[in-house]
Amino acid sequence: MPTSAPSIFSSFDVVHYEGPDTQNSLAYRWYDADRIVLGKPLQEHLRPAIAYWHSLALTGADPFGSATIDRPWMREQDAMTGARMKADAAFDLFRVLGVPFFTFHDRDITPEGADLNSGLKNLHEMADYLEEKMQGASVGVLWGTANTFAHPRFMAGAATNPDPEVFAFSATTVKHCMDVTKQLNGQNYVLWGGREGYDTLLNTSLRRELDQLGRFLNLVVEHKHKIGFRGAILMEPKPKEPTKHQYDFDVATVYAFLQHYGLEHEVKLNIEANHATLAGHSFEHEISMAATFGLLGSLDINRGDLLLGWDTDQFPNNLLDTTLAMYEVIRGGGLGTGGLNFDAKIRRQSIESEDLIHAHIGGIDLCARAFLNAAKLVEGKQLPEVVEQRYANWNEEYAQSMLRGNLSLEAIAADAEKKNLNPKPRSGRQEWIENLVTRSLF
Ligand code: XUL
Numbered sequence: 001m002p003t004s005a006p007s008i009f010s011s012f013d014v015v016h017y018e019g020p021d022t023q024n025s026l027a028y029r030w031y032d033a034d035r036i037v038l039g040k041p042l043q044e045h046l047r048p049a050i051a052y053w054h055s056l057a058l059t060g061a062d063p064f065g066s067a068t069i070d071r072p073w074m075r076e077q078d079a080m081t082g083a084r085m086k087a088d089a090a091f092d093l094f095r096v097l098g099v100p101f102f103t104f105h106d107r108d109i110t111p112e113g114a115d116l117n118s119g120l121k122n123l124h125e126m127a128d129y130l131e132e133k134m135q136g137a138s139v140g141v142l143w144g145t146a147n148t149f150a151h152p153r154f155m156a157g158a159a160t161n162p163d164p165e166v167f168a169f170s171a172t173t174v175k176h177c178m179d180v181t182k183q184l185n186g187q188n189y190v191l192w193g194g195r196e197g198y199d200t201l202l203n204t205s206l207r208r209e210l211d212q213l214g215r216f217l218n219l220v221v222e223h224k225h226k227i228g229f230r231g232a233i234l235m236e237p238k239p240k241e242p243t244k245h246q247y248d249f250d251v252a253t254v255y256a257f258l259q260h261y262g263l264e265h266e267v268k269l270n271i272e273a274n275h276a277t278l279a280g281h282s283f284e285h286e287i288s289m290a291a292t293f294g295l296l297g298s299l300d301i302n303r304g305d306l307l308l309g310w311d312t313d314q315f316p317n318n319l320l321d322t323t324l325a326m327y328e329v330i331r332g333g334g335l336g337t338g339g340l341n342f343d344a345k346i347r348r349q350s351i352e353s354e355d356l357i358h359a360h361i362g363g364i365d366l367c368a369r370a371f372l373n374a375a376k377l378v379e380g381k382q383l384p385e386v387v388e389q390r391y392a393n394w395n396e397e398y399a400q401s402m403l404r405g406n407l408s409l410e411a412i413a414a415d416a417e418k419k420n421l422n423p424k425p426r427s428g429r430q431e432w433i434e435n436l437v438t439r440s441l442f
């Protein structure tokens, strides 16, 4: 049974939409969940989710110092009692922020067991506890996932481990996490290959590891169909960290991987802002690439730091960047069963429970504002028309026949020579377009 003891979040009032002019810092200024934009409520476009790991399990420890964030459940001696206290606090946080979704790893909601089977027993016990709590709440699961990277057994990878027992252990873990995600009516299931990569090629067989990962993902897809899980299976690209090179480097790399192992119609992508920038791409580039290949699944919302070379997972605060990302989401047809998962963490000195609430209000508000701005750009039509005009000559019959493959290289050359083609360079109008975007931001 859920405990009724107050949590560190229970004293906060529910955060409401009060509009841009409010003086209340614990209110939404832009996230007006029911506002109709592009034909449906804003909440259904954004589908914001709170990440259990950053919000409930973060200690603030870094390579140079120990924990700074002290929560009551972290002090609890009995691990399962601590897990229930954490869940009670989580549901208070979801209620206060009024978010429709949360996301979790098995290790966020439940402690590691003494062995595989006791860990699985803990997982199912906590899944039942969460299911019970969800009955009285208006929050759902955006996605579940397995933490197959933190424990030392995974140090050389999960699916890509040189030890087949680790592959089997990981497969068992993922099977149970998928079952639990289905039990909680999860909208998607995510796989991020934290240690599916290598640190040195000198001890690594790339071919074996890729084949293992390909097989593993096929097993996941088979299981999805077997249990009738209707959500999407999502891979989350990241180029490096913790391993030097990760196999799920970026959208294009994952697309090649999926095609090679026959999975391009079964698996979509969860794209993270800070992972995109670590790969040397912009977030909007990765979103656009995924949409182009029909792989746009869900987004992990955060930001990196220009001056730091690692995954800082900060809450987003850049309106222009986020608007450009939302613009590509709209152009790409929206997020479907996906959403905006705040895979973002407060800083090490942000030790108060209120810091976490401010962080989410800012992040959710920024995404709402960015989405409204992006919708305005789409509705304003100027921007889409610029692109349409830029490629307009491709609509002509001759251009289309070059694309359809009706003409050989020789035929194209003969025609071009006959016309003695002399194409005139035209401006890409980048500054005019950029001004259009920055001028229109509100
Ligand atoms: C790590 C990361 C993960 C995944 C889920 O960089 O983004 O939190 O989102 O395992």
Ligand code: CO
Pocket (backbone or CB within 6 Å): 192, 236, 272, 300, 343
């Ligand atoms: Co992520």
